[in-house]
Amino acid sequence: MDINFALFCTFSLILLFAGFRVITAKSPVAAALNLVLAFANASCIWMLLKVEFLAISLVLVYVGAVMVLFLFVVMMLDIDVEAMREGFWRHFPLAGLVGAVIAVEMIFVLYRGFSVQDAAPLSPELARLGNAKALGVELYSKYLYPVEIAAVILLVAIIAAIALTLRQRKDSxxxxxxxxxxxxxxxxxxxxxxHPVKPQSAGEAASAADVKGQA
Structure with missing residues (x-):
């Protein structure tokens, strides 16, 4: 057993444990921290597969930005976990059915859509550039229109989120x-x-009080 296989098994076991703790942890903060651990180990696995761009993107975007922001929001909201768990078993059959359908769809997509044997090899020019630069060349040349469409969709989503947040409501x-x-x-x-008012000294205040008392 070489070192790469040993590291792959280690990161995979930690990833599975962290993913299991995400859905079983009682505290939302603990679940968010375990999700950060899962993302970090997934990034390490991608590094072993020599996909450096995706690995560093996962760390910078999800671990460094999205999950940290989500963790701050969870800590500030002070969510009542007991109230959220009251209807758990009542909605469990429907949730289990939806989860099973999603799992079947993922298995179908992964089994039919990701075949390494059918992947086209890189051209000699792109092979000399490195993974990150070759991916950038492919995205902004061959897949330019899908990237622009995705950017427009994200921009519309950002504008819609801001508009929904800043809309005039009674409680905001x-x-x-x-x-x-x-x-x-x-x-x-x-x-x-x-008009200017001169402050009275202690003696003037005492004399004014005596005058009022005599009157």
């Missing part, structure tokens, strides 16, 4: 950019002229 604060631009100095600042 809303700011109108047009009203903020049209604002003038007189709307924000009002100068009021007041």
């Amino acid at each position: 604060r809303f700011q109108s950019a047009a009203e903020q631009i049209k604002v003038k100095k007189a709307d924000r600042l009002r100068i009021v002229q007041m």
